[in-house]
Amino acid sequence: MEGMILLLLAVVLAAASILWARQDPRRLRIGFAAVAAVLLALYGLLVLAANAPVRIGPASLGAWTVLGAVGVSALGSLVLAGYLLFNGVQMLRREGRSPAHLLSLLAGLAILGYLVVAVASVAFDSPQVAAWVLLAFPLVVTAGLLFTGVLVTSLVHARLARRHLGDARAIVVLGAGLIAGRVPPLLAGRLREGARVADLVRASHPSAPLVVSGGHGADEPTAEGHAMRAWYTEHPELAADPVLVEDRSHTTEENLRLSAALLAEHGVTGPLVAVTSDYHALRAATLLRRLGLPGDAVGARTAAYYRPSAFLREVVALLRDHRVVTAIVLALAAAPIPLALGVLLVDALG
Missing domain, CATH: 3.40.50.620 (HUPs)
Incomplete structure (x- = not known):
């Protein structure tokens, strides 16, 4: 039942995104609604798979689905980091070292650094580092979703802007x-x-x-x-x-x-x-x-090599234009970090 409700919500959000795009493709909510629809649909399918009485080898269909989702996400993040690093080097060679031209390189290093720390915390059995990786996870995911939402809106807008x-x-x-x-x-x-x-x-x-x-x-x-x-x-x-x-x-x-x-x-x-x-x-x-x-x-x-850094700059500018909403979303995503620091401080003082 829960899975079907999630799928229904996904359909509603997808329909809203399409309606908003037809009315005015300049709205950022278009991409965010579309991204939310996809996430809800995937989560709904995951719930349905977890409740399905099907086993594949030693594990259930739900377990294999979760494992596959984690693997695809990790591989996708690694590929994205590699692409951004490659593009960052291209930008340095062709455009110089101005801060605006370093964005794709810095983004690639940030993604790769997070993945390396996450893997190292498991490989070296460091629960403290793993805890900080988990605390930062909501903020990392939120940043990725903000970028993806703007990207989707940009693609939709580019397709519809010439209609009139x-x-x-x-x-x-x-x-x-x-x-x-x-x-x-x-x-x-x-x-x-x-x-x-x-x-x-x-x-x-x-x-x-x-x-x-x-x-x-x-x-x-x-x-x-x-x-x-x-x-x-x-x-x-x-x-x-x-x-x-x-x-x-x-x-x-x-x-x-x-x-x-x-x-x-x-x-x-x-x-x-x-x-x-x-x-x-x-x-x-x-x-x-x-x-x-x-x-x-x-x-x-x-030019294709110029777009990633330039678009990252535009994403930052767009989020700055909507700074109040952006600040609230990022603050909520980052909330576990100061809470954890507060707990550590209380323990240290106690």
Whole structure:
């Protein structure tokens, strides 16, 4: 009975996730509901297997199911750690040692370190270390689920965000850092995608303007918006005109808010489509929603080696945008650790 109830709850959550995605794919709850549905379904099947009067060799079907789930989870974690470490080395070689480029390497080291400590605590029969591994387990799992939830939402959003491009009244290409005052490949990809999106939008609304948005960074000789406008001038085959320049923004939120204000000054109202990089599209879309601006965001393809670190950075930014909920969830997951420290302190003082 318990297993069937869990499966029913999984179906309800899956249906809610699908409904929310159809209504507005910019909601983070879509991915978290989908992940919760999968976990409940797996747990429900595990409960049903545990209660099944079936034995395979020396153990029950439930025992084999649990063993298989643990093995798959451990192997999957090891493969993920290896991939992140490999990607981290690639990032170091191609992009340098800036903190933003170290995220995949650090994540891989953290996962591998946790697995090594867990195995060592068993291999060397250290109950104290094993206890700390178990205490940290809820926090580790929660961090993984938060990442997975954002990833699922991002994939769903990427698939659905282009449904209503024909309804847009303007296109906004979001800036990125310049190199020696010139447009680098990452930003050029956004500009090319912006021109493609503009062609689609202008099929329905021929006068829809394209805004290039980006201010003057401290280490940049010119504003990103002006460099982006110059890039379009150098590539007339893309037929991006009419182009408006927004040159005061320094964050994604400012990109969107100031671009919307610029469009309003030119009498353009209605939905807009923000064009950015694929790993950044979900955050741009959630910011549009938070600012109350109609429209959505689409992403230009980014080099495969660049995505993991960039997406990890976006996950952190998205969770920071929802800092209250994130803090509560992480605090609940980490609660066993300070409780254990308190018990140890009381024992030491006693």
